[in-house]
Amino acid sequence: MAGRSRGFWAKIGVGVAGAALVVAGATAATTAGATEAKGAPPASVTVQTRNGPNGPYLTDGQGNSLYLFVADKSNTSTCNGACAAQWPPLVTQGAVQAGNGVDASKLATSNRQDNTKQATYNNHPLYKFIADTAPGQTNGQGVNAFGALWWLVNPNGDAITSGGQQPTPGGGVTY
Numbered sequence: 001m002a003g004r005s006r007g008f009w010a011k012i013g014v015g016v017a018g019a020a021l022v023v024a025g026a027t028a029a030t031t032a033g034a035t036e037a038k039g040a041p042p043a044s045v046t047v048q049t050r051n052g053p054n055g056p057y058l059t060d061g062q063g064n065s066l067y068l069f070v071a072d073k074s075n076t077s078t079c080n081g082a083c084a085a086q087w088p089p090l091v092t093q094g095a096v097q098a099g100n101g102v103d104a105s106k107l108a109t110s111n112r113q114d115n116t117k118q119a120t121y122n123n124h125p126l127y128k129f130i131a132d133t134a135p136g137q138t139n140g141q142g143v144n145a146f147g148a149l150w151w152l153v154n155p156n157g158d159a160i161t162s163g164g165q166q167p168t169p170g171g172g173v174t175y
Helices: 002-038 082-086
Strands: 045-052 055-060 067-069 096-098 107-111 117-121 148-153
Touching: 045 117, 055 148, 096 107
Parallel strands: 045 096
Antiparallel strands: 045 055, 067 148, 107 117
């Protein structure tokens, strides 16, 4: 019986080792896929304006709302890690183009902690909001997250501090 028992456990050990390799391989493939899916920043980005209930505000070239983070006291972002996952920075490999209603002299880039270039306007780093799932949505307006408020940006480069709204609890956004 001892011989059969040893053979049984040897087979189980091989089976467990094989399963571990499959899981490790799947994890590596998923991690690689996630990294590749993120991809490199675009060669250039456009900042333009859109009209809303509180007047014109900045968007990216696809019409997605752009925000400033009150905690950013200079043109260098203080939003990294979990913050940047919720408030993705508007990044580029090169230039920031001025679209309709935007003052080109206020556009620039600054270097982020992860060595990407973030678009800035009037010395404010620009961000999108993960809960804005379609162009024109402004779910991040007036949200207090990661230690400070988030506001839409007007064409002068100032925060639009009216019309704030909080995402509903359970909406999948964690602060």
